[in-house]
Amino acid sequence: MSVHSSANIKRITTHILQEMKDRGEKISMLTAYDYSMAKIVDASGIDIILVGDSASNVMAGHETTLPITMDQMIYHASAVVRAVSRSFVVVDIPFGSYQGNSSEALRSAIRIMKESGAHAVKVEGGSEIKESVARILSAGVPVMGHLGLTPQSIYKFGTYTVRAKEDSEAAKLLEDAKLLEELGCFAIVVEKIPADLARKVAGAVSIPIIGIGAGGGVDGQVLVVHDMLGITQEFKPRFLRQYADLQGVMMGAFTQYIKDVKSQDFPNEKESY
Ligand code: KIV
Numbered sequence: 189m190s191v192h193s194s195a196n197i198k199r200i201t202t203h204i205l206q207e208m209k210d211r212g213e214k215i216s217m218l219t220a221y222d223y224s225m226a227k228i229v230d231a232s233g234i235d236i237i238l239v240g241d242s243a244s245n246v247m248a249g250h251e252t253t254l255p256i257t258m259d260q261m262i263y264h265a266s267a268v269v270r271a272v273s274r275s276f277v278v279v280d281i282p283f284g285s286y287q288g289n290s291s292e293a294l295r296s297a298i299r300i301m302k303e304s305g306a307h308a309v310k311v312e313g314g315s316e317i318k319e320s321v322a323r324i325l326s327a328g329v330p331v332m333g334h335l336g337l338t339p340q341s342i343y344k345f346g347t348y349t350v351r352a353k354e355d356s357e358a359a360k361l362l363e364d365a366k367l368l369e370e371l372g373c374f375a376i377v378v379e380k381i382p383a384d385l386a387r388k389v390a391g392a393v394s395i396p397i398i399g400i401g402a403g404g405g406v407d408g409q410v411l412v413v414h415d416m417l418g419i420t421q422e423f424k425p426r427f428l429r430q431y432a433d434l435q436g437v438m439m440g441a442f443t444q445y446i447k448d449v450k451s452q453d454f455p456n457e458k459e460s461y
Pocket of ligand 1: 238239240241242243280377379400410412
């Protein structure tokens with residue numbers, strides 16, 4: 189089996205993602221929030237594009253993911269969907285639009301699907317949101333779960349450190365993963381948890397487990413695209429592998445441009461009409 193055996197697939201579906209887990213092919217996932225970036229990410233052959241509510245941090249400069257609104261998520265998601273022809277597009281339902289009220293959860297999921305054209309939604313939490321998850325699934329909308337460090341609950345945790353190091357939290361996380369599978373979720377993201385626990389979760393459920401800061405024993409990996417490209421330089425957790433220094437490349441281009449404008453080197457005759 190080639191490690192790139194999903195490369196010839198025309199359009200990734202939940203069914204294909206499940207087959208990938210079943211045959212041991214790792215699933216690749218990155219975030220994107222706009223058309224131009226999504227076009228490149230899709231063309232690279234990424235399996236899943238997540239329109240994460242990390243847009244709140246990365247695109248809007250907020251400290252947390254809490255302020256981003258449904259309208260803003262739909263704006264980002266529809267731009268990404270317009271760019272994508274192969275990847276499976278998952279959209280975060282923003283904070284306050286699904287917790288505690290399953291009718292609102294359903295309305296939110298339907299708005300995202302209808303107005304953006306995305307393929308699935310993602311929600312954070314386990315047993316606390318089971319009614320919402322079940323209600324969204326009942327409308328035929330694929331749901332991805334998210335356990336471990338769930339950034340929408342940052343004010344409950346108080347810190348972005350590793351979750352589920354204690355036995356009781358680890359046991360709840362495992363139970364929540366089983367519950368999300370039982371409810372019908374097609375995959376679960378596990379964020380910043382011990383690698384041994386993540387491996388155990390991936391072995392205990394049959395749906396794909398996608399990790400971020402959760403070690404290599406899971407079924408796939410996700411990173412925030414601006415972090416892995418080195419556009420954001422201030423966020424460097426241990427789990428992040430930086431694949432490029434785009435901040436350096438961009439700075440070089442911008443400073444050269446400034447020099448060229450000031451020295452009147454730009455535009456030259458060929459660049460003029
Ligand atoms: O919003 C996001 O980018 C996420 C990933 C970190 C999984 O939820």
